[in-house]
Amino acid sequence: MQRARSLAAEQAILDATLALLTEDGYANLTIEAVANRARASKSTIYRRWKNKEHLVLAVFERLxxxxxxxxxxxxxxxxxxxxxxxxxxxxxxxxxxxxxxxxxxxxxxxxxxxxxxxxxxxxxxxxxxxxxxxxxxxxxxxxxxxxxxxxxxxxxxxxxxxxxxxxxxxxxxxxxxxxxxxxxxxxxxxx
Incomplete structure:
Protein backbone atom coordinates (compact mmCIF):
# COMPACT_ATOMS: atom_id res chain seq x y z
CA MET A 1 0.00 0.00 0.00
CA GLN A 2 2.85 2.40 0.84
CA ARG A 3 4.49 1.80 -2.57
CA ALA A 4 1.21 2.48 -4.42
CA ARG A 5 0.77 5.76 -2.52
CA SER A 6 4.38 6.68 -3.30
CA LEU A 7 3.89 5.98 -7.02
CA ALA A 8 0.67 7.99 -7.04
CA ALA A 9 2.43 10.94 -5.38
CA GLU A 10 5.29 10.72 -7.86
CA GLN A 11 2.89 10.72 -10.80
CA ALA A 12 0.97 13.68 -9.36
CA ILE A 13 4.23 15.62 -8.99
CA LEU A 14 5.31 14.86 -12.57
CA ASP A 15 1.84 15.74 -13.91
CA ALA A 16 1.90 19.00 -11.98
CA THR A 17 5.36 19.80 -13.32
CA LEU A 18 4.26 19.26 -16.91
CA ALA A 19 1.11 21.32 -16.40
CA LEU A 20 3.06 24.20 -14.88
CA LEU A 21 5.70 24.06 -17.61
CA THR A 22 2.91 24.30 -20.17
CA GLU A 23 1.14 27.14 -18.41
CA ASP A 24 3.98 29.25 -17.03
CA GLY A 25 7.23 28.11 -18.65
CA TYR A 26 10.45 26.95 -17.10
CA ALA A 27 11.55 30.31 -15.70
CA ASN A 28 8.42 30.53 -13.55
CA LEU A 29 8.45 26.89 -12.46
CA THR A 30 9.10 26.52 -8.74
CA ILE A 31 9.17 23.51 -6.48
CA GLU A 32 6.64 25.29 -4.27
CA ALA A 33 4.20 25.67 -7.17
CA VAL A 34 4.65 22.01 -8.10
CA ALA A 35 4.07 20.96 -4.50
CA ASN A 36 0.89 23.05 -4.30
CA ARG A 37 -0.46 21.72 -7.61
CA ALA A 38 0.40 18.10 -6.75
CA ARG A 39 -0.81 18.44 -3.15
CA ALA A 40 2.55 17.20 -1.95
CA SER A 41 5.15 18.63 0.35
CA LYS A 42 8.33 20.23 -0.93
CA SER A 43 10.29 17.71 1.15
CA THR A 44 8.55 14.88 -0.75
CA ILE A 45 9.74 16.42 -4.03
CA TYR A 46 13.27 17.05 -2.80
CA ARG A 47 13.55 13.46 -1.55
CA ARG A 48 13.12 12.29 -5.15
CA TRP A 49 14.62 15.14 -7.19
CA LYS A 50 17.57 17.34 -6.30
CA ASN A 51 16.25 20.49 -8.03
CA LYS A 52 13.83 21.67 -10.68
CA GLU A 53 16.16 20.66 -13.52
CA HIS A 54 16.06 17.06 -12.31
CA LEU A 55 12.30 17.29 -11.96
CA VAL A 56 11.92 18.55 -15.55
CA LEU A 57 14.28 15.82 -16.72
CA ALA A 58 12.13 13.23 -14.94
CA VAL A 59 9.10 14.47 -16.89
CA PHE A 60 10.96 14.01 -20.17
CA GLU A 61 12.34 10.61 -19.19
CA ARG A 62 8.81 9.31 -18.73
CA LEU A 63 7.91 10.08 -22.32
Missing part, protein backbone atom coordinates in the same frame (compact mmCIF):
# COMPACT_ATOMS: atom_id res chain seq x y z
CA UNK A 64 8.19 7.24 -24.80
CA UNK A 65 10.91 7.31 -27.41
CA UNK A 66 9.92 5.63 -30.66
CA UNK A 67 12.02 2.63 -31.55
CA UNK A 68 13.91 2.70 -34.82
CA UNK A 69 11.56 1.01 -37.29
CA UNK A 70 12.87 -1.49 -39.80
CA UNK A 71 11.77 -0.99 -43.37
CA UNK A 72 13.07 -1.61 -46.85
CA UNK A 73 14.95 1.66 -47.19
CA UNK A 74 15.93 4.83 -45.39
CA UNK A 75 13.02 6.92 -46.62
CA UNK A 76 10.37 4.40 -45.59
CA UNK A 77 12.02 3.99 -42.19
CA UNK A 78 12.20 7.76 -41.75
CA UNK A 79 8.49 8.06 -42.57
CA UNK A 80 7.64 5.37 -40.02
CA UNK A 81 9.78 7.02 -37.35
CA UNK A 82 8.28 10.46 -37.98
CA UNK A 83 4.81 8.93 -37.79
CA UNK A 84 5.57 7.38 -34.41
CA UNK A 85 7.17 10.58 -33.17
CA UNK A 86 4.15 12.57 -34.36
CA UNK A 87 1.78 10.33 -32.43
CA UNK A 88 3.80 10.80 -29.25
CA UNK A 89 3.86 14.57 -29.68
CA UNK A 90 0.12 14.69 -30.41
CA UNK A 91 -0.61 12.87 -27.15
CA UNK A 92 1.47 15.07 -24.85
CA UNK A 93 1.58 18.70 -23.82
CA UNK A 94 5.30 18.79 -24.53
CA UNK A 95 4.83 20.03 -28.08
CA UNK A 96 4.26 23.49 -26.67
CA UNK A 97 6.85 23.14 -23.91
CA UNK A 98 9.89 22.07 -25.93
CA UNK A 99 10.46 25.40 -27.76
CA UNK A 100 10.21 27.27 -24.47
CA UNK A 101 12.70 24.95 -22.80
CA UNK A 102 15.11 25.32 -25.69
CA UNK A 103 14.98 29.09 -25.29
CA UNK A 104 15.43 28.76 -21.52
CA UNK A 105 18.60 26.73 -22.05
CA UNK A 106 20.36 29.92 -23.12
CA UNK A 107 19.91 31.42 -19.64
CA UNK A 108 20.01 28.21 -17.60
CA UNK A 109 23.11 26.11 -18.33
CA UNK A 110 22.08 23.50 -15.79
CA UNK A 111 18.84 22.92 -17.70
CA UNK A 112 20.79 22.67 -20.93
CA UNK A 113 23.11 20.10 -19.39
CA UNK A 114 20.16 18.12 -18.03
CA UNK A 115 18.48 17.99 -21.43
CA UNK A 116 21.55 16.60 -23.23
CA UNK A 117 20.63 13.05 -22.19
CA UNK A 118 17.02 13.60 -23.23
CA UNK A 119 18.11 14.73 -26.68
CA UNK A 120 20.54 11.84 -26.95
CA UNK A 121 17.65 9.41 -26.42
CA UNK A 122 15.77 11.17 -29.24
CA UNK A 123 18.79 10.94 -31.55
CA UNK A 124 19.35 7.21 -31.04
CA UNK A 125 16.56 5.98 -33.39
CA UNK A 126 17.75 8.33 -36.15
CA UNK A 127 21.30 7.11 -35.66
CA UNK A 128 20.10 3.51 -36.10
CA UNK A 129 18.25 4.41 -39.32
CA UNK A 130 21.28 6.18 -40.75
CA UNK A 131 23.66 3.34 -39.85
CA UNK A 132 21.35 0.83 -41.55
CA UNK A 133 21.25 3.11 -44.61
CA UNK A 134 25.04 3.06 -44.64
CA UNK A 135 25.05 -0.75 -44.34
CA UNK A 136 22.60 -0.98 -47.29
CA UNK A 137 24.77 1.36 -49.37
CA UNK A 138 22.18 4.13 -49.49
CA UNK A 139 24.54 6.52 -47.71
CA UNK A 140 28.31 6.74 -48.08
CA UNK A 141 30.28 4.74 -45.53
CA UNK A 142 32.16 7.86 -44.40
CA UNK A 143 29.02 9.97 -43.95
CA UNK A 144 28.86 12.19 -40.88
CA UNK A 145 25.91 10.55 -39.11
CA UNK A 146 25.76 13.17 -36.35
CA UNK A 147 25.55 15.98 -38.92
CA UNK A 148 22.75 14.14 -40.72
CA UNK A 149 20.87 13.83 -37.42
CA UNK A 150 21.36 17.56 -36.78
CA UNK A 151 19.91 18.30 -40.21
CA UNK A 152 16.89 16.05 -39.67
CA UNK A 153 16.19 17.34 -36.18
CA UNK A 154 16.68 20.94 -37.31
CA UNK A 155 14.29 20.56 -40.23
CA UNK A 156 11.72 18.90 -38.00
CA UNK A 157 12.06 21.59 -35.32
CA UNK A 158 11.52 24.38 -37.86
CA UNK A 159 8.47 22.61 -39.26
CA UNK A 160 6.89 21.83 -35.87
CA UNK A 161 7.83 24.76 -33.69
CA UNK A 162 8.17 27.74 -36.02
CA UNK A 163 5.91 26.95 -38.95
CA UNK A 164 3.46 25.02 -36.75
CA UNK A 165 2.95 22.66 -39.65
CA UNK A 166 3.34 18.93 -39.05
CA UNK A 167 5.44 17.26 -41.74
CA UNK A 168 3.43 15.66 -44.51
CA UNK A 169 4.42 12.28 -45.98
CA UNK A 170 5.65 14.11 -49.10
CA UNK A 171 7.77 16.48 -46.98
CA UNK A 172 9.31 13.51 -45.16
CA UNK A 173 10.12 11.81 -48.49
CA UNK A 174 11.74 15.00 -49.78
CA UNK A 175 13.78 15.39 -46.59
CA UNK A 176 14.90 11.77 -46.83
CA UNK A 177 15.90 12.24 -50.47
CA UNK A 178 17.93 15.35 -49.62
CA UNK A 179 19.70 13.50 -46.83
CA UNK A 180 20.49 10.62 -49.18
CA UNK A 181 21.76 12.99 -51.87
CA UNK A 182 23.80 15.06 -49.47
CA UNK A 183 25.49 12.11 -47.86
CA UNK A 184 26.68 10.28 -50.89
CA UNK A 185 23.76 8.52 -52.51
CA UNK A 186 21.85 9.57 -55.57
CA UNK A 187 18.22 10.57 -55.16
CA UNK A 188 15.93 7.58 -55.45
CA UNK A 189 13.15 7.70 -57.97
CA UNK A 190 9.73 8.75 -56.70
CA UNK A 191 7.48 5.97 -55.57
Missing amino acids: PVPAAPEGDDFISELALLFGRFGQIMQNTALRGVIPTLVAECMDHPTLSAALIDVNERRRAPLRALLRRAIARGEIAADADVELAIDMIQGALAIRLYFLLDPPSPNWIRQLGQRILCGFGASAPTSR
Whole structure:
Protein backbone atom coordinates (compact mmCIF):
# COMPACT_ATOMS: atom_id res chain seq x y z
CA MET A 1 0.00 0.00 0.00
CA GLN A 2 2.85 2.40 0.84
CA ARG A 3 4.49 1.80 -2.57
CA ALA A 4 1.21 2.48 -4.42
CA ARG A 5 0.77 5.76 -2.52
CA SER A 6 4.38 6.68 -3.30
CA LEU A 7 3.89 5.98 -7.02
CA ALA A 8 0.67 7.99 -7.04
CA ALA A 9 2.43 10.94 -5.38
CA GLU A 10 5.29 10.72 -7.86
CA GLN A 11 2.89 10.72 -10.80
CA ALA A 12 0.97 13.68 -9.36
CA ILE A 13 4.23 15.62 -8.99
CA LEU A 14 5.31 14.86 -12.57
CA ASP A 15 1.84 15.74 -13.91
CA ALA A 16 1.90 19.00 -11.98
CA THR A 17 5.36 19.80 -13.32
CA LEU A 18 4.26 19.26 -16.91
CA ALA A 19 1.11 21.32 -16.40
CA LEU A 20 3.06 24.20 -14.88
CA LEU A 21 5.70 24.06 -17.61
CA THR A 22 2.91 24.30 -20.17
CA GLU A 23 1.14 27.14 -18.41
CA ASP A 24 3.98 29.25 -17.03
CA GLY A 25 7.23 28.11 -18.65
CA TYR A 26 10.45 26.95 -17.10
CA ALA A 27 11.55 30.31 -15.70
CA ASN A 28 8.42 30.53 -13.55
CA LEU A 29 8.45 26.89 -12.46
CA THR A 30 9.10 26.52 -8.74
CA ILE A 31 9.17 23.51 -6.48
CA GLU A 32 6.64 25.29 -4.27
CA ALA A 33 4.20 25.67 -7.17
CA VAL A 34 4.65 22.01 -8.10
CA ALA A 35 4.07 20.96 -4.50
CA ASN A 36 0.89 23.05 -4.30
CA ARG A 37 -0.46 21.72 -7.61
CA ALA A 38 0.40 18.10 -6.75
CA ARG A 39 -0.81 18.44 -3.15
CA ALA A 40 2.55 17.20 -1.95
CA SER A 41 5.15 18.63 0.35
CA LYS A 42 8.33 20.23 -0.93
CA SER A 43 10.29 17.71 1.15
CA THR A 44 8.55 14.88 -0.75
CA ILE A 45 9.74 16.42 -4.03
CA TYR A 46 13.27 17.05 -2.80
CA ARG A 47 13.55 13.46 -1.55
CA ARG A 48 13.12 12.29 -5.15
CA TRP A 49 14.62 15.14 -7.19
CA LYS A 50 17.57 17.34 -6.30
CA ASN A 51 16.25 20.49 -8.03
CA LYS A 52 13.83 21.67 -10.68
CA GLU A 53 16.16 20.66 -13.52
CA HIS A 54 16.06 17.06 -12.31
CA LEU A 55 12.30 17.29 -11.96
CA VAL A 56 11.92 18.55 -15.55
CA LEU A 57 14.28 15.82 -16.72
CA ALA A 58 12.13 13.23 -14.94
CA VAL A 59 9.10 14.47 -16.89
CA PHE A 60 10.96 14.01 -20.17
CA GLU A 61 12.34 10.61 -19.19
CA ARG A 62 8.81 9.31 -18.73
CA LEU A 63 7.91 10.08 -22.32
CA PRO A 64 8.19 7.24 -24.80
CA VAL A 65 10.91 7.31 -27.41
CA PRO A 66 9.92 5.63 -30.66
CA ALA A 67 12.02 2.63 -31.55
CA ALA A 68 13.91 2.70 -34.82
CA PRO A 69 11.56 1.01 -37.29
CA GLU A 70 12.87 -1.49 -39.80
CA GLY A 71 11.77 -0.99 -43.37
CA ASP A 72 13.07 -1.61 -46.85
CA ASP A 73 14.95 1.66 -47.19
CA PHE A 74 15.93 4.83 -45.39
CA ILE A 75 13.02 6.92 -46.62
CA SER A 76 10.37 4.40 -45.59
CA GLU A 77 12.02 3.99 -42.19
CA LEU A 78 12.20 7.76 -41.75
CA ALA A 79 8.49 8.06 -42.57
CA LEU A 80 7.64 5.37 -40.02
CA LEU A 81 9.78 7.02 -37.35
CA PHE A 82 8.28 10.46 -37.98
CA GLY A 83 4.81 8.93 -37.79
CA ARG A 84 5.57 7.38 -34.41
CA PHE A 85 7.17 10.58 -33.17
CA GLY A 86 4.15 12.57 -34.36
CA GLN A 87 1.78 10.33 -32.43
CA ILE A 88 3.80 10.80 -29.25
CA MET A 89 3.86 14.57 -29.68
CA GLN A 90 0.12 14.69 -30.41
CA ASN A 91 -0.61 12.87 -27.15
CA THR A 92 1.47 15.07 -24.85
CA ALA A 93 1.58 18.70 -23.82
CA LEU A 94 5.30 18.79 -24.53
CA ARG A 95 4.83 20.03 -28.08
CA GLY A 96 4.26 23.49 -26.67
CA VAL A 97 6.85 23.14 -23.91
CA ILE A 98 9.89 22.07 -25.93
CA PRO A 99 10.46 25.40 -27.76
CA THR A 100 10.21 27.27 -24.47
CA LEU A 101 12.70 24.95 -22.80
CA VAL A 102 15.11 25.32 -25.69
CA ALA A 103 14.98 29.09 -25.29
CA GLU A 104 15.43 28.76 -21.52
CA CYS A 105 18.60 26.73 -22.05
CA MET A 106 20.36 29.92 -23.12
CA ASP A 107 19.91 31.42 -19.64
CA HIS A 108 20.01 28.21 -17.60
CA PRO A 109 23.11 26.11 -18.33
CA THR A 110 22.08 23.50 -15.79
CA LEU A 111 18.84 22.92 -17.70
CA SER A 112 20.79 22.67 -20.93
CA ALA A 113 23.11 20.10 -19.39
CA ALA A 114 20.16 18.12 -18.03
CA LEU A 115 18.48 17.99 -21.43
CA ILE A 116 21.55 16.60 -23.23
CA ASP A 117 20.63 13.05 -22.19
CA VAL A 118 17.02 13.60 -23.23
CA ASN A 119 18.11 14.73 -26.68
CA GLU A 120 20.54 11.84 -26.95
CA ARG A 121 17.65 9.41 -26.42
CA ARG A 122 15.77 11.17 -29.24
CA ARG A 123 18.79 10.94 -31.55
CA ALA A 124 19.35 7.21 -31.04
CA PRO A 125 16.56 5.98 -33.39
CA LEU A 126 17.75 8.33 -36.15
CA ARG A 127 21.30 7.11 -35.66
CA ALA A 128 20.10 3.51 -36.10
CA LEU A 129 18.25 4.41 -39.32
CA LEU A 130 21.28 6.18 -40.75
CA ARG A 131 23.66 3.34 -39.85
CA ARG A 132 21.35 0.83 -41.55
CA ALA A 133 21.25 3.11 -44.61
CA ILE A 134 25.04 3.06 -44.64
CA ALA A 135 25.05 -0.75 -44.34
CA ARG A 136 22.60 -0.98 -47.29
CA GLY A 137 24.77 1.36 -49.37
CA GLU A 138 22.18 4.13 -49.49
CA ILE A 139 24.54 6.52 -47.71
CA ALA A 140 28.31 6.74 -48.08
CA ALA A 141 30.28 4.74 -45.53
CA ASP A 142 32.16 7.86 -44.40
CA ALA A 143 29.02 9.97 -43.95
CA ASP A 144 28.86 12.19 -40.88
CA VAL A 145 25.91 10.55 -39.11
CA GLU A 146 25.76 13.17 -36.35
CA LEU A 147 25.55 15.98 -38.92
CA ALA A 148 22.75 14.14 -40.72
CA ILE A 149 20.87 13.83 -37.42
CA ASP A 150 21.36 17.56 -36.78
CA MET A 151 19.91 18.30 -40.21
CA ILE A 152 16.89 16.05 -39.67
CA GLN A 153 16.19 17.34 -36.18
CA GLY A 154 16.68 20.94 -37.31
CA ALA A 155 14.29 20.56 -40.23
CA LEU A 156 11.72 18.90 -38.00
CA ALA A 157 12.06 21.59 -35.32
CA ILE A 158 11.52 24.38 -37.86
CA ARG A 159 8.47 22.61 -39.26
CA LEU A 160 6.89 21.83 -35.87
CA TYR A 161 7.83 24.76 -33.69
CA PHE A 162 8.17 27.74 -36.02
CA LEU A 163 5.91 26.95 -38.95
CA LEU A 164 3.46 25.02 -36.75
CA ASP A 165 2.95 22.66 -39.65
CA PRO A 166 3.34 18.93 -39.05
CA PRO A 167 5.44 17.26 -41.74
CA SER A 168 3.43 15.66 -44.51
CA PRO A 169 4.42 12.28 -45.98
CA ASN A 170 5.65 14.11 -49.10
CA TRP A 171 7.77 16.48 -46.98
CA ILE A 172 9.31 13.51 -45.16
CA ARG A 173 10.12 11.81 -48.49
CA GLN A 174 11.74 15.00 -49.78
CA LEU A 175 13.78 15.39 -46.59
CA GLY A 176 14.90 11.77 -46.83
CA GLN A 177 15.90 12.24 -50.47
CA ARG A 178 17.93 15.35 -49.62
CA ILE A 179 19.70 13.50 -46.83
CA LEU A 180 20.49 10.62 -49.18
CA CYS A 181 21.76 12.99 -51.87
CA GLY A 182 23.80 15.06 -49.47
CA PHE A 183 25.49 12.11 -47.86
CA GLY A 184 26.68 10.28 -50.89
CA ALA A 185 23.76 8.52 -52.51
CA SER A 186 21.85 9.57 -55.57
CA ALA A 187 18.22 10.57 -55.16
CA PRO A 188 15.93 7.58 -55.45
CA THR A 189 13.15 7.70 -57.97
CA SER A 190 9.73 8.75 -56.70
CA ARG A 191 7.48 5.97 -55.57
